[in-house]
Amino acid sequence: xxxxxxxxxxxxxxxxxxARRPVVPSAVLAVLVLVAAEAMFFAGLTSAFLVGKAGAxxxxxxxxxxxxxxxxxxxxxxxxxxASGVALAIGQRAFARGRARSARRAVTLSLGLGVAFVVVQGxxxxxxxxxxxxxxxxxxxxxxxxxxGAHALHAVGALVALGWLARSLRQGHGSRxxxxxxxxxxxxxxxxxxxxxxLVYVW
Amino acid sequence: xxxxxxxxxxxxxxAALPWYVATAVVMSVLPFALVGGLALWVRRHAKxxxxxxxxxxxxxx
Numbered sequence: 001x002x003x004x005x006x007x008x009x010x011x012x013x014x015x016x017x018x019a020r021r022p023v024v025p026s027a028v029l030a031v032l033v034l035v036a037a038e039a040m041f042f043a044g045l046t047s048a049f050l051v052g053k054a055g056a057x058x059x060x061x062x063x064x065x066x067x068x069x070x071x072x073x074x075x076x077x078x079x080x081x082x083a084s085g086v087a088l089a090i091g092q093r094a095f096a097r098g099r100a101r102s103a104r105r106a107v108t109l110s111l112g113l114g115v116a117f118v119v120v121q122g123x124x125x126x127x128x129x130x131x132x133x134x135x136x137x138x139x140x141x142x143x144x145x146x147x148x149g150a151h152a153l154h155a156v157g158a159l160v161a162l163g164w165l166a167r168s169l170r171q172g173h174g175s176r177x178x179x180x181x182x183x184x185x186x187x188x189x190x191x192x193x194x195x196x197x198x199l200v201y202v203w
Numbered sequence: 204x205x206x207x208x209x210x211x212x213x214x215x216x217x218a219a220l221p222w223y224v225a226t227a228v229v230m231s232v233l234p235f236a237l238v239g240g241l242a243l244w245v246r247r248h249a250k251x252x253x254x255x256x257x258x259x260x261x262x263x264x
Contacts, residue, residue, distance in 0.1 A: 047226035
């Protein structure tokens with residue numbers, strides 16, 4: 001509220017300031033700061049992985065008596081996760097254009113694809129543990145579960161947020177700011193995975 | 204050659220030395236890149252917001 005002096009009687013008159021747009025919604029900014037911190041966290045883990053792999057040599061990475069990673073299955077799963085990110089982007093665009101029903105469908109599709117990714121990853125983990133690749137079986141196993149597990153935890157957290165967002169949209173409570181905040185974190189999870197896939201599974 | 208990093212991550216091995224240096228450089232530069240990128244992004248949005256009309260142009264002085 002702005003206060004100015006009234007020339008007639010000398011009393012202060014309070015007038016409302018014009019409503020202003022926030023430069024960046026607080027929720028989106030908070031998530032972006034979180035994403036920056038998480039990027040450093042994963043950069044640290046990835047650095048340790050790279051140095052560990054280079055020091056171990058090709059015969060110990062993975063060790064000869066340990067199972068090979070499911071490269072092809074995970075490649076398909078990577079495409080599923082990328083499709084989830086695309087679906088969310090479509091949902092955001094639809095919401096911005098006022099098409100709430102399309103936005104709700106796209107967010108629900110994104111959620112479903114994300115859940116499918118985590119379920120397939122989990123089933124692959126169960127198989128790998130059954131074949132003898134565990135956290136304590138080798139340095140490779142430790143790094144594998146640490147890196148991929150940390151990503152999976154982030155994916156699960158983001159899916160909880162996506163589920164809450166989908167529910168809000170169904171009830172008509174969704175806002176562009178919340179969609180932007182949840183989207184920023186999901187895009188981080190989606191964008192990080194191909195990097196981890198190439199480093200851990202392919203390279 | 205002496206050990207240049209912790210023994211746990213085998214950073215002291217010669218084969219790991221280039222990766223050790225490269226990742227150390229990336230880890231040093233990345234925070235500045237992230238904070239700088241975020242600041243530039245916010246600045247760009249601030250410029251866009253400055254040119255946009257107020258939410259309710261009927262209110263105000």
